[in-house]
Amino acid sequence: MTSENNKERSMPVLTLTNLAKRYNRKVWGVRKMDLEVEDKEFVVFLGPSGCGKTTCMRMIAGLEVTTRGSIILHGKDITDLPPRNRDISMVFQNYAIWPHMTVYENIAFALKLQKKSRSEIDRTVKEVAAMVKIDQLLSRIPGQMSGGQQQRVALARALAVKPKLFLMDEPLSNLDAKLRVVMRTELKAIHQRTGATSIFVTHDQSEAMSMADRIVIMKDGEIVQVGTPDDVYFRSADMFVAGFIGTPPTNFFPVEMKTAGEKVELSHPRFAILISGSDADRLKNNGQNSLILGVRPEEIKVVPEKDSLLSVEVMVVEPQGSFQIVAVEIEGEIVKIVVGSAGKIQPGERLHLSFVEERLHFFNAETTKRI
Amino acid sequence: MTNNLRRNAGRTMRMTTIYILVSGVAMIIIFPMFFLFSFSLMSDYETYSEWPKPLLPRTSVDYRMDHSGNGNFRLSIWNVSENDWMPFGPEELNRNPDEIKKLSRFLNNYGNTQFSEEEILTAMKLTDQDGFYEFALRKSLIHNYRRFFKLYSGAARSVLQSLYTAGMTIFISVSIGGMAGYAFARYVFKGKNILKLSVLFVRMFPPVAIAIPMVVILGKMGMYDKPVGLSLIYSINQISMNIWITASIFMGIPESLEEAAQVFGTSKTGAFFRVTMPLAVPGLAACAMYSFIYSWNEVINAVILTQFNPTFPVVVYKSLLGANAQVHLIAAGSIAQALPAIIFTLFIRKYILQMWGGVKV
Ligand SMILES: Nc1ncnc2c1ncn2[C@@H]1O[C@H](COP(=O)(O)OP(=O)(O)OP(=O)(O)O)[C@@H](O)[C@H]1O
Ligand SMILES: [Mg+2]
Numbered sequence: 001m002t003s004e005n006n007k008e009r010s011m012p013v014l015t016l017t018n019l020a021k022r023y024n025r026k027v028w029g030v031r032k033m034d035l036e037v038e039d040k041e042f043v044v045f046l047g048p049s050g051c052g053k054t055t056c057m058r059m060i061a062g063l064e065v066t067t068r069g070s071i072i073l074h075g076k077d078i079t080d081l082p083p084r085n086r087d088i089s090m091v092f093q094n095y096a097i098w099p100h101m102t103v104y105e106n107i108a109f110a111l112k113l114q115k116k117s118r119s120e121i122d123r124t125v126k127e128v129a130a131m132v133k134i135d136q137l138l139s140r141i142p143g144q145m146s147g148g149q150q151q152r153v154a155l156a157r158a159l160a161v162k163p164k165l166f167l168m169d170e171p172l173s174n175l176d177a178k179l180r181v182v183m184r185t186e187l188k189a190i191h192q193r194t195g196a197t198s199i200f201v202t203h204d205q206s207e208a209m210s211m212a213d214r215i216v217i218m219k220d221g222e223i224v225q226v227g228t229p230d231d232v233y234f235r236s237a238d239m240f241v242a243g244f245i246g247t248p249p250t251n252f253f254p255v256e257m258k259t260a261g262e263k264v265e266l267s268h269p270r271f272a273i274l275i276s277g278s279d280a281d282r283l284k285n286n287g288q289n290s291l292i293l294g295v296r297p298e299e300i301k302v303v304p305e306k307d308s309l310l311s312v313e314v315m316v317v318e319p320q321g322s323f324q325i326v327a328v329e330i331e332g333e334i335v336k337i338v339v340g341s342a343g344k345i346q347p348g349e350r351l352h353l354s355f356v357e358e359r360l361h362f363f364n365a366e367t368t369k370r371i
Numbered sequence: 372m373t374n375n376l377r378r379n380a381g382r383t384m385r386m387t388t389i390y391i392l393v394s395g396v397a398m399i400i401i402f403p404m405f406f407l408f409s410f411s412l413m414s415d416y417e418t419y420s421e422w423p424k425p426l427l428p429r430t431s432v433d434y435r436m437d438h439s440g441n442g443n444f445r446l447s448i449w450n451v452s453e454n455d456w457m458p459f460g461p462e463e464l465n466r467n468p469d470e471i472k473k474l475s476r477f478l479n480n481y482g483n484t485q486f487s488e489e490e491i492l493t494a495m496k497l498t499d500q501d502g503f504y505e506f507a508l509r510k511s512l513i514h515n516y517r518r519f520f521k522l523y524s525g526a527a528r529s530v531l532q533s534l535y536t537a538g539m540t541i542f543i544s545v546s547i548g549g550m551a552g553y554a555f556a557r558y559v560f561k562g563k564n565i566l567k568l569s570v571l572f573v574r575m576f577p578p579v580a581i582a583i584p585m586v587v588i589l590g591k592m593g594m595y596d597k598p599v600g601l602s603l604i605y606s607i608n609q610i611s612m613n614i615w616i617t618a619s620i621f622m623g624i625p626e627s628l629e630e631a632a633q634v635f636g637t638s639k640t641g642a643f644f645r646v647t648m649p650l651a652v653p654g655l656a657a658c659a660m661y662s663f664i665y666s667w668n669e670v671i672n673a674v675i676l677t678q679f680n681p682t683f684p685v686v687v688y689k690s691l692l693g694a695n696a697q698v699h700l701i702a703a704g705s706i707a708q709a710l711p712a713i714i715f716t717l718f719i720r721k722y723i724l725q726m727w728g729g730v731k732v
Pocket of ligand 1: 023024027028029030047048049050051052053054055056203
């Protein structure tokens with residue numbers, strides 16, 4: 001929060017105000033979105049399927065009529081402008097490169113419409129083609145190219161227009177896992193080089209965490225949290241975010257709070273912990289006795305029996321190379337723990353666990369909001 | 372080893388059976404067409420005086436001239452089925468210019484061969500020298516076609532009427548059908564399914580059954596016996612066909628291609644013309660082909676809805692009627708009628724094949 005206040009606040013490139021979209025007067029695509037995107041920022045929309053990411057992006061692009069709200073780009077209200085007058089460009093999920101044109105023609109399409117000179121078009125096309133490494137393919141027809149190559153063409157086409165805003169709707173989702181990671185890095189490099197303000201849609205959280213300056217987490221057509229990757233991970237705004245971000249996600253324990261002098265005691269049928277310091281003050285101020293304790297899998301530690309909070313039997317072990325995920329059952333709920341790979345853990349083994357106390361998350365049991 | 376042999380034998384058997392079947396089917400389709408074509412090249416003499424017909428029509432005809440006594444001449448023709456010289460033309464010929472002229476015309480009309488009056492005189496001279504003179508003449512292959520158009524008056528004009536009708540039909544049905552197909556493919560609206568069915572519904576009426584209302588309506592519109600009126604009637608049928616073809620073509624072209632065009636600088640209309648249209652060309656070509664073939668070949672409506680301005684198939688149809696039907700000329704008319712559709716199809720075959728290969732996206 002403080003870092004944001006210290007940063008010099010320039011005029012936002014894109015401002016969404018109260019933006020909403022309802023399809024056929026029935027289905028809400030987006031219920032309400034308020035968002036400001038800064039210059040040169042790389043913003044990622046992240047959320048489960050059907051939460052309205054594509055809808056929002058299509059409204060910004062002008063491909064969908066808004067039901068309410070406004071979209072302001074560089075101080076200009078573009079809410080009702082046709083797509084071609086918006087100074088944006090877009091990479092489509094299925095690439096949408098035109099099959100009847102060569103790669104060169106695809107990239108040059110927008111420039112030709114802008115009546116650029118022939119030499120300038122040629123220069124730009126070659127430049128962006130080199131940037132995405134397809135300079136060898138310029139005379140090819142898209143139909144004969146691999147998915148990854150088509151993806152690069154779509155990218156080059158979007159880069160060629162040097163837009164004010166660069167939209168990407170799950171551009172990597174049709175690529176295989178390995179290529180996806182490669183393209184992720186390349187996209188980030190391209191962004192750093194061009195400095196184009198970008199909005200990137202994905203439902204892959206590792207993609208979001210690794211690329212984003214800020215992540216916009218959406219659910220049911222609304223923004224749940226906007227923040228840096230660290231914000232959403234370490235200071236998840238509610239149980240949805242905590243349960244959505246991180247693999248495996250946060251473990252939740254319903255607990256009862258009791259005041260014990262300065263401290264507060266949180267009791268669960270299987271364990272009780274004492275919380276002190278600012279956390280305790282916050283919990284006391286909150287005033288509610290039933291709450292949800294959230295613990296990230298890597299913040300549950302395996303400790304000697306004497307230091308432990310509780311002991312459990314291992315159900316399943318999923319080795320992941322550098323670490324292993326251990327699943328245990330606590331009060332009928334599966335709880336996942338991330339343990340280093342040193343020392344193989346066997347199913348059936350008894351583990352003694354404790355929590356990293358300064359990294360606990362507390363949520364309101366009714367509103368699910370962070371306390 | 373034996374197993375292999377048996378398998379090979381089995382395969383050979385199967386392939387042989389398939390080839391026999393396929394060629395049998397091909398024969399059933401091709402042979403009548405070939406027969407018709409062959410007939411269209413035959414002269415009167417071949418048509419009516421030779422039996423059985425040769426498989427391939429002759430390209431030249433053998434004649435023989437000799438004396439018929441008292442210094443006059445007579446002409447014979449080589450009859451292929453009899454394997455002998457048969458008398459051809461008048462029994463007695465002299466050097467009278469009128470008769471020579473008549474003979475020249477006779478050779479042209481009944482033998483489809485060109486032999487000028489001077490050439491006849493030369494032949495007579497040579498006959499006088501040697502006692503007989505044998506000569507072969509090249510048969511004119513387009514003679515029957517010319518005769519058909521001369522004999523059935525208005526045939527040439529009717530070809531123009533037909534072309535005009537076909538052109539109008541293509542224009543009306545492809546443009547309207549294409550637009551409707553696009554709407555069906557891209558938009559969701561109330562009553563879409565009912566509309567889709569009703570598009571087919573109009574094809575259900577047999578033309579003869581609704582002939583009278585059609586005549587009355589076209590008459591009231593002042594379009595009876597006019598190519599425009601006929602093309603309107605054809606379009607009713609063809610539009611529904613074209614809607615179904617184009618709708619499935621447009622459905623195969625992802626909407627995101629158009630959206631991409633809009634994002635990169637075109638209007639909605641521009642996106643259609645720059646992206647969707649070029650990709651739909653094979654489908655539109657197929658529509659044009661169907662419309663052309665239908666309009667060009669259609670007889671029943673044309674018979675009912677025209678009077679003094681018939682289309683070409685009506686002329687061919689009428690040539691079939693009546694006792695004086697001349698088979699070889701009708702064959703020529705029929706082939707002339709079939710040709711444009713074939714040429715048109717060959718012309719746009721590139722697009723048709725593309726469509727069969729599917730629009731690659
Ligand atoms: N054309 C449409 N007509 C009606 N409803 C739609 C339409 N497009 C999307 N929706 C609805 O709007 C909601 C949001 O859809 P949207 O495509 O924006 O989700 P998304 O976040 O992009 O999901 P995904 O990750 O699966 O792409 C969904 O409930 C969807 O069913
Ligand atoms: Mg989507």
